[in-house]
Amino acid sequence: xxxxxxxxxxxxxxxxxxxxxxxxxxxxxxxxxxxxxxxxxxxxxxxxxxxxxxxxxxxxxxxxxxxxxxxxxxxxxxxxxxxxxxxxxxxxxxxxxxxxxxxxxxxxxxxxxxxxxxxxxxxxxxxxxxxxxxxxxxxxxxxxxxxxxxxxxxxxxxxxxxxxxxxxxxxxxxxxxxxxxxxxxxxxxxxxxxxxxxxxxxxxxxxxxxxxxxxxxxxxxxxxxxxxxxxxxxxxxxxxxxxxxxxxxxxxxxxxxxxxxxxxxxxxxxxxxxxxxxxxxxxxxxxxxxxxxxxxxxxxxxxxxxxxxxxxxxxxxxxxxxxxxxxxxxxxxxx
Numbered sequence: 001x002x003x004x005x006x007x008x009x010x011x012x013x014x015x016x017x018x019x020x021x022x023x024x025x026x027x028x029x030x031x032x033x034x035x036x037x038x039x040x041x042x043x044x045x046x047x048x049x050x051x052x053x054x055x056x057x058x059x060x061x062x063x064x065x066x067x068x069x070x071x072x073x074x075x076x077x078x079x080x081x082x083x084x085x086x087x088x089x090x091x092x093x094x095x096x097x098x099x100x101x102x103x104x105x106x107x108x109x110x111x112x113x114x115x116x117x118x119x120x121x122x123x124x125x126x127x128x129x130x131x132x133x134x135x136x137x138x139x140x141x142x143x144x145x146x147x148x149x150x151x152x153x154x155x156x157x158x159x160x161x162x163x164x165x166x167x168x169x170x171x172x173x174x175x176x177x178x179x180x181x182x183x184x185x186x187x188x189x190x191x192x193x194x195x196x197x198x199x200x201x202x203x204x205x206x207x208x209x210x211x212x213x214x215x216x217x218x219x220x221x222x223x224x225x226x227x228x229x230x231x232x233x234x235x236x237x238x239x240x241x242x243x244x245x246x247x248x249x250x251x252x253x254x255x256x257x258x259x260x261x262x263x264x265x266x267x268x269x270x271x272x273x274x275x276x277x278x279x280x281x282x283x284x285x286x287x288x289x290x291x292x293x294x295x296x297x298x299x300x301x302x303x304x305x306x307x308x309x310x311x312x313x314x315x316x317x318x319x320x321x322x323x324x325x326x327x328x329x330x331x332x333x334x335x
Contacts (some may be wrong), residue, residue, distance in 0.1 A: 001082065002154040002241040003248050007160025008086060010165060012093065020094045024087050027330040031085035034328040035272035036076075037062045040274060043076030050283070057299070068140040069147050069227050071257050077275050081227050085144035089151040093159070096121070115160055122156035125149035130234040140229070147226050154241065165249070202254035207249030216240045263311070269329050270314035277313050281306045 015023070044057055055075040063073045067084040074080055100117065129150030137146060216222060222240060223232040231237055254259070263270070285302055286293045296302050320329045 002150075002237075003245050004082065005086070005089065005151045005154035006161075006241075006245050008090065009093070009155035009160075011303055012090075012097075012155075012159050012162075014094070017091075017094060019097055020091065022092050023195070026327065026332070028083050028087045028090075030327050031272060031330050032080060032087075033064065033266060035101055036080050039077040039080075039273070039276050041166075041328055043127055046278065047076070051279075065143055066142045067231065068142055069144045070140050071228060074142065074227075077272070078227055079148070079275055082225050083269065088143050088145065088148050089155050092148065092152060109180035118156045118160055122153045122160075124155070124239060125151075125153040126234050129153065129229075130231050133140050133146075133229045133231040134222065146229055150226060150231070154236075157242075165280065174302055191267050198252045199256075202250040206247040206251035206254060209243050209250070213240050213244045213247065262315075266315050266318040269318040270311060273314055273317060274310050278306060281309055 014064060024081070040061060043060070045054075048055070053075055056070065060075055061071070062153075066073075069080050069081045070084070100114075126149070129147070132149065134145040140146060216236060217240060220233060220236045221286075222236045223230055224237055282293050282296050284304065285291070286296045289296065289302070291299060291302070296306070318329055320333060
């Protein structure tokens with residue numbers, strides 16, 4: 001989840017607060033309400049009985065508006081907590097940028113001061129989020145306000161990385177020499193030089209970094225679940241997240257192609273429906289193969305098949321809604 005907050009911070013654009021509120025309501029809140037009501041209805045009529053869940057129906061319905069994090073508060077579609085959390089995070093950052101960072105960084109021509117303030121607030125958000133995870137609150141806060149500080153941390157870090165990533169990512173050479181000539185008089189050997197394609201190098205480095213993240217989590221027993229507000233160590237979270245984000249950026253650049261970019265286009269829809277769709281596929285597959293739900297989840301082959309089918313379903317849902325009800329996927333009728 002830190003990666004998603006980081007990406008949105010990376011893509012932050014300053015607008016008036018009114019414009020920001022309208023845009024984020026259209027792109028985040030309306031899809032949230034649409035998919036929350038649809039998946040809640042499906043859960044009430046069908047899945048609640050199949051899974052033998054006793055969660056109160058009206059409590060789950062009311063939480064669509066209250067938006068408290070936690071699996072028990074979203075028994076029908078747990079990943080939906082991210083949308084109201086991102087909505088509040090973006091509004092808070094936009095408000096802070098308009099009231100403070102913009103004046104200091106742009107009007108006074110002192111961007112270092114604004115960057116320092118953002119970094120301090122990001123650190124404060126991480127520590128506040130960790131405090132919330134230590135059961136210092138008697139109950140989960142509405143509007144996912146107990147998760148927002150951590151989201152703000154990585155959103156702010158994404159914003160701080162804008163100059164480095166957005167300006168330099170396209171200017172890198174497509175190949176990297178394994179060794180360089182000592183002087184110009186050795187240029188006759190240039191044709192014998194070997195080059196590593198940039199995408200290959202990115203893929204190699206990303207695999208190393210992903211492995212590093214795995215080693216960190218294994219060595220430190222790091223446990224992170226923002227939905228249920230579980231953070232075992234904020235510093236290892238920051239280190240592991242920074243490493244994982246770097247690995248994800250490099251890996252995305254290594255496999256950049258039209259299908260991957262299309263997955264980015266349908267990512268909102270995929271996030272909103274993948275959980276109930278996945279559960280349906282797991283249940284049917286478990287019955288057909290006689291592996292049971294747990295057996296299917298632990299089977300790598302069937303897990304990959306179910307992931308692929310889930311993405312295809314998400315793509316189909318997106319294409320249908322884009323044509324008949326574009327506001328449900330964050331688009332306008334003009335889009």
